[in-house]
Amino acid sequence: MTDQPAIELVGIDKKFGAVHANKNINLTVAKGSIHGIIGENGAGKSTLMSILYGFYQADSGEIRINGKPVNIKDSQTAINAGIGMVHQHFMLVENFTVLENIMLGAEGGALLAKGVASARAELKRLETDYGLDVDPDAVIEELAVGLQQRVEILKAMYRGAEILILDEPTGVLTPSEADHLFKILGVLRDQGKTVILITHKLREIMAITDTVSVMRRGEMVATRKTKETSVEELAELMVGRRVLLRVEKGEASPGDVVLSVRNLTVKDNRGVTMVDNVSFDVRAGEIVGIAGVAGNGQSELLEALSGIRQPSSGEILIDGQPIGRASPARLRELGLAHIPEDRHHMGLVLKFEEYENAVLGYHRDPKYGRGFMLDLDAMQADATEKIEKYDIRPPNPRLKTANFSGGNQQKIVVAREIERDPRILLIGQPTRGVDIGAIEFIHRRIIDMRDQGKALLLVSVELDEIRALSDRILVMFAGHIVGEKTAEAGEQTLGLMMAGIAA
Amino acid sequence: MDYIDILISILGSTIRLSIPLIFTALAGLFSERSGIFDIGLEGKMLASAFAAACVAYLTGNAWAGLLAGIATSVALSLVHGFASITNRGNQIVSGVAINFGAAGLTIVLGQAWFGQGGRTPQLTADGRFGEIRFPFAAELRDSGYLGKFYADVISGHNILTYMAFAAVPISWWILYRTRFGLRLRAVGENPGAVDTAGISVSWLRYRAVICAGILCGFSGTYLAIAQSAAFIKDMSAGKGYIALAALIFAKWKPVPVMFACLLFGFLDAFANFMQGKSVPGIGEVPVQIFQALPYVLTCILLAGFIGVAHPPKAGGVPYTKER
Numbered sequence: 001m002t003d004q005p006a007i008e009l010v011g012i013d014k015k016f017g018a019v020h021a022n023k024n025i026n027l028t029v030a031k032g033s034i035h036g037i038i039g040e041n042g043a044g045k046s047t048l049m050s051i052l053y054g055f056y057q058a059d060s061g062e063i064r065i066n067g068k069p070v071n072i073k074d075s076q077t078a079i080n081a082g083i084g085m086v087h088q089h090f091m092l093v094e095n096f097t098v099l100e101n102i103m104l105g106a107e108g109g110a111l112l113a114k115g116v117a118s119a120r121a122e123l124k125r126l127e128t129d130y131g132l133d134v135d136p137d138a139v140i141e142e143l144a145v146g147l148q149q150r151v152e153i154l155k156a157m158y159r160g161a162e163i164l165i166l167d168e169p170t171g172v173l174t175p176s177e178a179d180h181l182f183k184i185l186g187v188l189r190d191q192g193k194t195v196i197l198i199t200h201k202l203r204e205i206m207a208i209t210d211t212v213s214v215m216r217r218g219e220m221v222a223t224r225k226t227k228e229t230s231v232e233e234l235a236e237l238m239v240g241r242r243v244l245l246r247v248e249k250g251e252a253s254p255g256d257v258v259l260s261v262r263n264l265t266v267k268d269n270r271g272v273t274m275v276d277n278v279s280f281d282v283r284a285g286e287i288v289g290i291a292g293v294a295g296n297g298q299s300e301l302l303e304a305l306s307g308i309r310q311p312s313s314g315e316i317l318i319d320g321q322p323i324g325r326a327s328p329a330r331l332r333e334l335g336l337a338h339i340p341e342d343r344h345h346m347g348l349v350l351k352f353e354e355y356e357n358a359v360l361g362y363h364r365d366p367k368y369g370r371g372f373m374l375d376l377d378a379m380q381a382d383a384t385e386k387i388e389k390y391d392i393r394p395p396n397p398r399l400k401t402a403n404f405s406g407g408n409q410q411k412i413v414v415a416r417e418i419e420r421d422p423r424i425l426l427i428g429q430p431t432r433g434v435d436i437g438a439i440e441f442i443h444r445r446i447i448d449m450r451d452q453g454k455a456l457l458l459v460s461v462e463l464d465e466i467r468a469l470s471d472r473i474l475v476m477f478a479g480h481i482v483g484e485k486t487a488e489a490g491e492q493t494l495g496l497m498m499a500g501i502a503a
Numbered sequence: 504m505d506y507i508d509i510l511i512s513i514l515g516s517t518i519r520l521s522i523p524l525i526f527t528a529l530a531g532l533f534s535e536r537s538g539i540f541d542i543g544l545e546g547k548m549l550a551s552a553f554a555a556a557c558v559a560y561l562t563g564n565a566w567a568g569l570l571a572g573i574a575t576s577v578a579l580s581l582v583h584g585f586a587s588i589t590n591r592g593n594q595i596v597s598g599v600a601i602n603f604g605a606a607g608l609t610i611v612l613g614q615a616w617f618g619q620g621g622r623t624p625q626l627t628a629d630g631r632f633g634e635i636r637f638p639f640a641a642e643l644r645d646s647g648y649l650g651k652f653y654a655d656v657i658s659g660h661n662i663l664t665y666m667a668f669a670a671v672p673i674s675w676w677i678l679y680r681t682r683f684g685l686r687l688r689a690v691g692e693n694p695g696a697v698d699t700a701g702i703s704v705s706w707l708r709y710r711a712v713i714c715a716g717i718l719c720g721f722s723g724t725y726l727a728i729a730q731s732a733a734f735i736k737d738m739s740a741g742k743g744y745i746a747l748a749a750l751i752f753a754k755w756k757p758v759p760v761m762f763a764c765l766l767f768g769f770l771d772a773f774a775n776f777m778q779g780k781s782v783p784g785i786g787e788v789p790v791q792i793f794q795a796l797p798y799v800l801t802c803i804l805l806a807g808f809i810g811v812a813h814p815p816k817a818g819g820v821p822y823t824k825e826r
Binding site: 053054055056074075076077078079085087089091092093094095096100101103104105106107109110111112113115155 | 689695816
C-alpha cells in the first residue's frame with residue numbers, strides 16, 4: 001500500500017474545441033514528495049490539474065489515487081479523494097473571516113454553531129502541526145497576500161487533503177513570503193503529504209522539488225529527478241530549443257539627463273501617500289530599474305510619470321523643462337512612451353481586434369487617418385508589419401485581442417510603444433505572465449533601446465529581471481527610495497532593502 | 504385631533520404600507536446576496552397579486568390565494584433563474600422582461616376571465632386575510648396613548664403583517680446562522696470559492712431565487728387580498744422598485760432592510776396624510792415630493808453621503824468556470 005504512488009495519470013486527453021490542451025498525458029507522483037510541473041503558459045499544466053481537481057472531465061484516460069482508479073467527476077469527489085488545490089487566483093470570499101472561508105463547503109451540519117467550535121479546534125491543531133498560524137477571526141481582505149495563501153492551504157488541510165496542488169503559488173508573493181511558503185511545503189512533505197507545484201519559474205523548481213515534469217504544448221515531454229537536471233536543461237525542454245537565460249548586454253554609456261523627478265509626492269485614490277518625496281534622474285542610454293515589493297508606490301510613480309495621475313507635489317522634468325499638468329497625449333508628443341504594468345486594464349482593450357490595439361493611443365497620427373475618418377488599411381498594414389517584426393502569433397491583425405496568449409498580448413503592447421521610437425520609455429512589469437521565449441525577446445528589445453541611447457525606467461517586482469536589465473537599481477520601500485545599487489549587489493542585499501530592513 | 508392621535512394614525516398606516524416593501528425587499532435580499540440581480544421583483548409581486556386574487560375569489564379561501572400567489576411568483580423566479588443562471592443571460596434584461604410580461608398578462612387575463620377591465624371581482628371576507636384583534640384592544644383604546652398605540656399600531660393587522668415582521672429575524676437567522684446562508688452569501692461574493700469547495704453554484708443560486716419567489720408571493724398576496732379586496736391593474740405601482748431602493752439603502756442586510764422599509768412606508772403614509780393639507784409658511788406641498796423621497800434618499804446614499812454601499816461582488820455576473 002505504501003509503495004503505491006499517490007497519483008497516477010494514465011493517458012489523460014482533453015480538447016477544448018479545436019485546442020488540444022492535454023495530449024495523452026502520463027504522470028506518476030510518488031507519495032511524500034514535492035513534484036514540480038513546469039511549462040510555458042498554455043502548455044496545459046493548469047488544465048491537467050483542473051482535471052485532477054474535478055473542474056473539468058478528461059475526454060479519456062484514467063486517474064488512480066493510491067493505486068485505486070477514481071472517477072473524479074466534480075470537485076467534491078476530488079476533495080473526498082484527499083486532493084486539495086490552491087488556485088493561482090485565490091478562491092476566497094474576501095469579506096468573510098478566515099474561519100468562515102475554511103468552513104465553507106465543510107460546515108459540519110445544517111447549522112453553523114456546532115461546526116464553528118470544532119473548526120477552531122482543528123485550526124489550532126493544524127497550526128501546531130504545520131506552523132500554519134493565522135488569526136481565524138481576521139477578515140480576508142485585511143490580510144496580506146501571503147497570509148491569504150496560507151488560508152487557502154489551511155482550507156485544503158482542513159478537508160483532510162493528503163495531496164496538495166499549488167498553481168503558480170509564488171506569482172503574488174515577496175521573496176521572503178515565497179521562502180516561508182517553501183518552508184511550509186517542506187514541513188508538509190516531511191509529514192507524509194504529497195505536494196504538486198505548478199510553476200513556470202525554474203528557480204523554484206530547483207529550490208524545492210524532488211522530481212520535476214516538463215510540459216510543452218499539451219504534452220508531457222520529460223520527467224527528471226531535480227538533483228539530476230539543470231536549469232538549462234529544463235528551459236530547453238520547456239521551450240523546445242536552446243534559451244539564453246542570461247541577458248547579454250554590454251556596458252552602458254549614459255548621456256545627458258532626459259527625465260528627472262524632483263521631490264515627487266503622489267497620493268492614491270484613497271488619499272494615502274504612496275510616493276513620498278522621491279527624486280531621481282534617468283539619463284539617455286541607461287536603464288534605471290525600480291525594485292520593490294508590489295504596492296510600495298511603484299505603480300503610482302509610473303502613473304504620475306505617464307500623466308495618468310496628478311502628483312500632489314514635486315516636479316517632473318523632461319530635458320530640464322517641467323511638464324506641469326501635461327496630459328498623456330502631450331507627453332507622447334514629447335517623446336515619452338509607456339508600457340503599462342497591467343496590459344488587461346491599461347494596455348489593451350481585449351475586445352478590440354489586434355490592429356486596433358496596435359495603434360491605440362496613437363490613433364490621432366495622420367498616418368492612420370485624416371480628420372474624422374480612420375484609415376483601416378493603413379492601420380492593418382502597420383499592425384501586420386509589427387506582427388512580423390515581433391513574431392506575434394497567430395499572425396492575424398483581425399483576431400480579437402482576447403484570443404492571443406498573455407505573451408503575445410504583451411508583445412502587442414511592447415511593439416506599439418517601442419515602434420514609436422520614443423526618447424523615454426517607462427516600462428512596468430514587462431514580462432508578467434509571459435513565456436520564457438517571449439521574455440527573452442522582450443528583454444532583447446529593451447537592451448536594444450538602451451543601446452540606441454534611449455532613457456528607460458523599468459519597474460518590476462521580479463528581482464531577477466531588475467538585476468538582469470538595469471544599469472542602476474533604485475529600491476523602493478513604503479513610498480521612499482531607500483537606496484541605489486547596481487546589479488552587482490546580491491539578491492540578499494536588495495531583498496533586505498525591499499523589505500525595508502537595510503538601506 | 505391632537506398631534507399624538509395623528510402620529511398614531513400615521514404609524515398605523517406606515518405599518519400597512521411597509522409590509523409589501525418588507526417582503527419584497529427580503530426577496531431581493533435572498534436573490535441579490537446570491538449574486539442574481541432581481542429587477543423583476545415588481546413583476547413577480549404583480550403576478551402573484553393577480554393569482555392570489557383569482558384563486559381567493561374562485562375558492563373563497565385566502566390561504567389558497569396565498570399558495571397561488573407564491574406558486575406564481577416562484578414560477579417567475581424560475582424563469583429568471585433559467586435565463587440568468589442556466590443560460591447565463593443578462594439579469595437586468597430578464598428581470599425587465601418579467602416586469603413587462605406581468606404588467607401585460609395580468610390585465611389581459613383579468614379582462615378575458617372576469618370582463619371587469621383588468622380587475623378581479625370583489626372578494627368577500629372569507630377570501631381575504633382579515634384583521635386580527637389582540638385581546639383587550641378595544642377596551643384599551645380609550646385608556647390613553649399607550650392603549651391607543653396598542654390598539655391601532657400593534658393590534659388590528661392581518662396575519663401577513665405579523666408574518667412580515669417574523670420574516671426579518673428568520674431571514675437574518677438563515678443568512679448568518681445556517682450552512683445554506685453561509686454558502687448563499689459566499690456565492691454572491693465569489694462563486695469560484697463555492698465551486699472549488701465542491702458545491703454546485705447553479706443549484707445554490709436556484710434555491711436563492713426560489714426563496715425570493717416565495718417572499719415575493721407573500722407581498723403580492725398581501726396587496727391583493729389583505730390590503731385590498733381585489734386585484735386592480737398595476738396595483739404594485741412601483742413598490743418593487745421602492746423595495747429595491749430599500750434593499751440598497753439597507754446595504755443588503757436583513758434588519759436594516761426592515762427599518763428602511765418602515766422609513767419608506769412612513770414617507771408614503773405621511774404623503775397620504777399631507778394630501779390636500781397645507782404646510783404653514785409654504786402652502787400645499789405636492790404629494791409627488793414625498794413620493795420621490797425614497798428614491799432621492801437612495802440616490803444620496805449611493806452617491807456616498809451616508810457611507811458606501813457595497814453590493815455583493817459577484818452580483819449580476821453569470822458564473823462560468825475559468826480555465
